[in-house]
Amino acid sequence: MKTRLFEIFTSIEGEGILYGTKTLFIRFAGCPFSCFYCDTPDALPSDSGKEYSISEACNLIDKNLQNNTYKVNFTGGEPLVQHESVNELAKYIKSKGILTYLESSCFDSQKFSYVLPSFRCIYKNEKNNIQQNSCKFQNRIG
Numbered sequence: 001m002k003t004r005l006f007e008i009f010t011s012i013e014g015e016g017i018l019y020g021t022k023t024l025f026i027r028f029a030g031c032p033f034s035c036f037y038c039d040t041p042d043a044l045p046s047d048s049g050k051e052y053s054i055s056e057a058c059n060l061i062d063k064n065l066q067n068n069t070y071k072v073n074f075t076g077g078e079p080l081v082q083h084e085s086v087n088e089l090a091k092y093i094k095s096k097g098i099l100t101y102l103e104s105s106c107f108d109s110q111k112f113s114y115v116l117p118s119f120r121c122i123y124k125n126e127k128n129n130i131q132q133n134s135c136k137f138q139n140r141i142g
């Protein structure tokens, strides 16, 4: 199995109920949408970023994981486009005892159901009507 990552970096969470926590962001490449307000257009093409095997991606995570990181965000692009590799990497993060956090539109219920057991927190970006610039956010911790 392969995964395609656009970038990986540590920063401070700037949104939601875990605002202010030290976070490793894994930005997955590819998204089927084209929201005009997208702040990561370079990550939308499915061939953007770089391809890794799962073990290479785990090594990359280990290399970038700093001390006292509170959570790891799976973001994009749209992570569910790569739901199988997202699930594998989320299980890897979970095995380290670090909180897993998914940022997604949850556009595909089957793919969302597939990855759901591997995440503690979901940050759902719900696009009610992209043409009319409608967007709301919901949080869930479970």
Ligand code: SF4
Pocket (backbone or CB within 6 Å): 031, 032, 033, 034, 035, 037, 038, 039, 040, 041, 044, 076, 077, 078, 105
């Ligand atoms: S779903 Fe997210 S990543 Fe995709 S185009 Fe919209 S804002 Fe950008």
